[in-house]
Amino acid sequence: MDKNVNQTDKWESSEGVHSDIPSGKVERRNFLKKLAILALAPIAFGFLGSTDKFKTIKKWMLENGYVPSNHKWGMGIDINKCIGCGRCAVACKNENNVPKEPFFFRTWVERYRIYEDGDIQVDSPNGSIDGFENSRTNKKMLRSFFVPKICNHCENPPCVQVCPVGATFKGEDGVVLVDSDYCVGCRYCIQACPYGARFLHPVTHTAEKCTFCYHRIVQDKLPACVEVCPTQARVFGELNKKASPLVRFLRMNKIGILKPSLNTEPKVYYANLDMEVK
Amino acid sequence: MEELVQHLTPILKEIWGYIFPNEIELHWGILIVLYPYLTGLVAGAFILASLVKVFNVKELQPTYRLAMLTAMSFLIVAPLPLLAHLGHPERAYEILITPNSTSAMAMFGFVYAWYLMAVLCLEIWFEYRRDIILWSQKETGIKKWIHKIVSLFSKDISEKAVHFDKKWVKIITIIGIPSAFLLHGYVGFIFGSIKANPWWSSVLMPIVFLFSAIVSGIAMVLILYMIITPFRGKELDILCLDKLASYLFYVMIIDFSLEALDFVHRVYESEESIKILAYLVSNKLFVSLIVIQLFMGMLIPLLMIALIKILKSPPDLKKMVYFISAILVQVGIFSTRWNIVIGGQLFSKSFRGLTVYKITFFGLEGFFAAVVIFCLPFIILYILTKILPPWEEVRNP
Numbered sequence A: 001m002d003k004n005v006n007q008t009d010k011w012e013s014s015e016g017v018h019s020d021i022p023s024g025k026v027e028r029r030n031f032l033k034k035l036a037i038l039a040l041a042p043i044a045f046g047f048l049g050s051t052d053k054f055k056t057i058k059k060w061m062l063e064n065g066y067v068p069s070n071h072k073w074g075m076g077i078d079i080n081k082c083i084g085c086g087r088c089a090v091a092c093k094n095e096n097n098v099p100k101e102p103f104f105f106r107t108w109v110e111r112y113r114i115y116e117d118g119d120i121q122v123d124s125p126n127g128s129i130d131g132f133e134n135s136r137t138n139k140k141m142l143r144s145f146f147v148p149k150i151c152n153h154c155e156n157p158p159c160v161q162v163c164p165v166g167a168t169f170k171g172e173d174g175v176v177l178v179d180s181d182y183c184v185g186c187r188y189c190i191q192a193c194p195y196g197a198r199f200l201h202p203v204t205h206t207a208e209k210c211t212f213c214y215h216r217i218v219q220d221k222l223p224a225c226v227e228v229c230p231t232q233a234r235v236f237g238e239l240n241k242k243a244s245p246l247v248r249f250l251r252m253n254k255i256g257i258l259k260p261s262l263n264t265e266p267k268v269y270y271a272n273l274d275m276e277v278k
Numbered sequence B: 001m002e003e004l005v006q007h008l009t010p011i012l013k014e015i016w017g018y019i020f021p022n023e024i025e026l027h028w029g030i031l032i033v034l035y036p037y038l039t040g041l042v043a044g045a046f047i048l049a050s051l052v053k054v055f056n057v058k059e060l061q062p063t064y065r066l067a068m069l070t071a072m073s074f075l076i077v078a079p080l081p082l083l084a085h086l087g088h089p090e091r092a093y094e095i096l097i098t099p100n101s102t103s104a105m106a107m108f109g110f111v112y113a114w115y116l117m118a119v120l121c122l123e124i125w126f127e128y129r130r131d132i133i134l135w136s137q138k139e140t141g142i143k144k145w146i147h148k149i150v151s152l153f154s155k156d157i158s159e160k161a162v163h164f165d166k167k168w169v170k171i172i173t174i175i176g177i178p179s180a181f182l183l184h185g186y187v188g189f190i191f192g193s194i195k196a197n198p199w200w201s202s203v204l205m206p207i208v209f210l211f212s213a214i215v216s217g218i219a220m221v222l223i224l225y226m227i228i229t230p231f232r233g234k235e236l237d238i239l240c241l242d243k244l245a246s247y248l249f250y251v252m253i254i255d256f257s258l259e260a261l262d263f264v265h266r267v268y269e270s271e272e273s274i275k276i277l278a279y280l281v282s283n284k285l286f287v288s289l290i291v292i293q294l295f296m297g298m299l300i301p302l303l304m305i306a307l308i309k310i311l312k313s314p315p316d317l318k319k320m321v322y323f324i325s326a327i328l329v330q331v332g333i334f335s336t337r338w339n340i341v342i343g344g345q346l347f348s349k350s351f352r353g354l355t356v357y358k359i360t361f362f363g364l365e366g367f368f369a370a371v372v373i374f375c376l377p378f379i380i381l382y383i384l385t386k387i388l389p390p391w392e393e394v395r396n397p
Helices: A001-010 A023-064 A087-095 A158-162 A188-192 A223-230 A245-251 B001-012 B030-053 B058-076 B079-085 B106-139 B141-150 B159-192 B204-231 B238-270 B274-282 B284-310 B314-339 B367-387
Strands: A072-079 A107-115 A118-124 A142-152 A168-170 A176-178 A234-238 A269-271
Touching: A001 B159, A072 A142, A072 A245, A072 B079, A087 A107, A087 A223, A087 B141, A158 A168, A158 A188, A158 A223, A176 A223, A176 A245, A188 A269, A223 A234, A234 A245, B030 B058, B030 B079, B030 B204, B030 B238, B030 B314, B030 B367, B058 B204, B058 B367, B079 B367, B106 B141, B106 B159, B141 B238, B141 B367, B159 B204, B204 B238, B238 B274, B238 B314, B238 B367, B284 B314
Parallel strands: A072 A269
Antiparallel strands: A072 A234, A107 A118, A107 A142, A168 A176
């Protein structure tokens, strides 16, 4: 972990500040910076925020030697462990400046209730952020569970295939990203995504989706949703490295993926996936 | 942002079943309905014109030049709805400069430019060249200069040169037919190749688009011919109208068969999505698909034209029936585009719910913008007929 902390300091002070500044000062500086960003967010977060972030990431990657081709990222989700608290959805919105309105989500949690009479009810009020209401029916429940959803970072991504300008692309590390400086906002990718994982950012008017918190994973940190999950229902890691927790997850569980018939080859793997989940 | 949230919030209450949270905003609205409708008219009008040149259907000669100019007017306007709906219209040029080779949509610029420059402009130029030169010789002032510029200052009207023109009109028409197929078939492919959407994903989509395009193109030229001719104080050529109606009838039969095949195939295969699609058709799309597209736009015109042909009716009744049929067909084809574009977004990709489309009235993507864009081709056509009159009597023998 020590290594991570050092890297963080370097990363956050990469804009002309030497990394040997005492860490207290850096923290204060960061705190003030964050405060300023928070205050300015309603006006400027979209366009300026995202492009700035993107450029800083690129600079950091070049300086710190993150080599995309050395990695292959994926996520495991254990449905039996998810309690539907929705903290992942909240953390994601905060971490990635996703608009708070209930129409824009990079990740959300669905609740499935399957009754004995065959009735199936699925809901996700405000993407699970508002919590789930208790069932008011007298019908007998057969089974019930929560399913966190996220961009599947498909190996064979339909969104990348259809983008007319190549603004959305799959990196060498397998992460599907959107270049918001380049996106024309035609929304073809949103139509092509079978999982409803994309939306048009209402301020930047460009396509948006989960990036596996790319700005965090290049610094050896976990995506925000994984970090906050209280039951460790989400496992993030390398697909090509034997010691990775994700490989262990894939070894220890029976694995399912969403909509396998579409041949998108998702890199988000579900343990204990139910047939009703689409 | 606030406007969007105000628009989306009431929709939350109208959702049936479960839809993914990102699906509440419906992304392709009225403008994207208009786009395939407009390009369909271009392709259809061009195919009609090519009947005269390639297949030598002499009866249709009175509508040949009108059909070419109609195709041109609609083609000029066709990219506007696309441009207006982009999140960043100012970046639209990127589609031409850095097209993504795997994207069907990226081919738009090339197909469009090819069709506009290599097919329509060239064919119209070769077709009118001799007439333009002769007109400019008789005219004075600004008209003379406009015609001189349009003819690209060519002067040669020798028999050899005119023969060359005619030969090239034919060659371009022959190239133009597959190009017209490409122009509209490609629009069908944009929808038909989306495997995530079972309502769109069909190999028949480009072909259905194409035949419905020819239907709408013939009907549009018929409407224009029937409105413009009396205004000019001329007689309608009933032989030409009969022929137009016959072709309209035949192509509608093909279009109907294809759509019926698509329907039967879906029901017979009965895949995972069939329940939600059946619910979609019997609820949200009932009026626009069953009532307007199928009955008003297809079966009634087919029946009316068939009856009028069998019963050998008087010319005035014929004209009336043709005109009403053509109007119904236009409404039907617009409805077809609506049902494809909007219908395909009304159901969730979770196959568990339906949403609603609330049209906005103002703004770039609103109803009024669509009306303006739809009216533009007619204004352009009016201007084009002033510069390049398509009427038979002004042709130089």
